[in-house]
Amino acid sequence: xxxxxxxxxxxxxxxxxxxxxxxxxxxxxxxxxxxxxxxxxxxxxxxxxxxxxxxxxxxxxxxxxxxxxxxxxxxxxxxxxxxxxxxxxxxxxxxxxxxxxxxxxxxxx
Amino acid sequence: xxxxxxxxxxxxxxxxxxxxxxxxxxxxxxxxxxxxxxxxxxxxxxxxxxxxxxxxxxxxxxxxxxxxxxxxxxxxxxxxxxxxxxxxxxxxxxxxxxxxxxxxxxxxxxxx
Numbered sequence: 001x002x003x004x005x006x007x008x009x010x011x012x013x014x015x016x017x018x019x020x021x022x023x024x025x026x027x028x029x030x031x032x033x034x035x036x037x038x039x040x041x042x043x044x045x046x047x048x049x050x051x052x053x054x055x056x057x058x059x060x061x062x063x064x065x066x067x068x069x070x071x072x073x074x075x076x077x078x079x080x081x082x083x084x085x086x087x088x089x090x091x092x093x094x095x096x097x098x099x100x101x102x103x104x105x106x107x108x109x
Numbered sequence: 110x111x112x113x114x115x116x117x118x119x120x121x122x123x124x125x126x127x128x129x130x131x132x133x134x135x136x137x138x139x140x141x142x143x144x145x146x147x148x149x150x151x152x153x154x155x156x157x158x159x160x161x162x163x164x165x166x167x168x169x170x171x172x173x174x175x176x177x178x179x180x181x182x183x184x185x186x187x188x189x190x191x192x193x194x195x196x197x198x199x200x201x202x203x204x205x206x207x208x209x210x211x212x213x214x215x216x217x218x219x220x221x
Contacts, residue, residue, distance in 0.1 A: 004151075033208070043152075043197070043211045058208075090151050096159070098142065098201065098209055100151040 003027075006091050006101040013108050019078040021104050023091030032074035033058075033092040034066060037103075043090065049074055081108045115198050115212025121220045122188045130196060130215040131182040138200030141174050141181040142209070146195045155196075156183070190219050 007022035025032065033048040035058075045058030047066040055066050063085060067075040074093075078085055086108045091101040115132045122128050132141075140159055144152035156167050158174035158181060165172055171184045181200075185192055198212040 006151075042213055043209075045208060048208060092209075094201075097140070097154060097157045098199070099154060100144070103149070103151040105149075 004091055004093050004099050004101040006089075006104045008104050009102065010105045011107070013078075013081050013106065015082060015108055017078075017081050017108075019081050019106065019108075021076040021078075021089055021091075021106070023074045023076070023093075023101055024072050025074075025091075025093035025099075026072065027093065027095060027099075028071065029093040029095050030071070031094045031098075032068065033094070033098070034064075034074065034076045035090045035092065036060070036087040037090055038087050046076065046089075078106075081106075083108050113198060113200060113210050113212040115215055117215060118213065119216040119218065121218050122185075122192070123220050124189060126188050127184060127186045128188055128217070129182060129184045130198075131180060132198035132200075132212045133180045134200055134210070135179070137178040137202075138210075139178075139203050140201045141172070142199045142201070143170075143172050143181070143183045144197045144199065146197065146214075148194075152197055185217075188217075188219070193217055193219050 004025045034046045035043045037043050044060050049055045049068040065077045089104045092098050113132050143155045146152040156172040161178050163174040169186045195214045197214050199209040201209050
């Protein structure tokens with residue numbers, strides 16, 4: 001079975017903190033994605049990556065950056081967390097089909 | 110940009126009923142995917158469709174990739190309480206790196 005693992009399920013961070021969300025996939029997929037999911041707004045793409053060290057902006061990249069140093073790992077970085085970044089963050093990876101991790105609930109206070 | 114219209118937004122189902130939901134798009138997709146999301150969890154892939162006209166089943170679930178490539182439906186037969194959740198359709202195009210465009214979701218609730 002494909003496994004996409006997000007390192008933290010629940011985090012509480014303070015405004016201005018730097019936040020790292022880690023995602024690892026075990027299927028040697030080239031494509032990886034970070035989404036955020038908010039009530040009434042659905043799933044929105046933040047960043048995606050086609051390959052190691054490659055990244056592309058999604059629909060809402062502002063306030064975020066990403067890192068893909070190894071094929072299996074895709075990290076989402078909030079350089080200075082703000083309260084409007086409180087959300088559920090979903091990592092995904094794809095070959096022919098896209099698989100999601102379990103989600104990371106981030107609360108910024 | 111591309112948009113997916115998913116309907117209905119929500120539905121109450123009676124245990125044992127068959128239910129149906131669908132998605133339509135303004136653009137063509139190469140792949141249609143259906144996911145279910147339980148509260149607090151990530152979406153779980155139910156069915157993937159890769160060819161226009163394809164009809165695929167997964168247990169009590171059946172989904173079809175529309176001939177025009179602009180729509181898809183999902184049927185649940187003989188619904189049970191654990192079918193409660195949010196169902197999302199998603200379309201992707203390989204040329205766009207398999208980026209997904211999501212429907213707004215159908216929230217399925219069971220009548221008491």
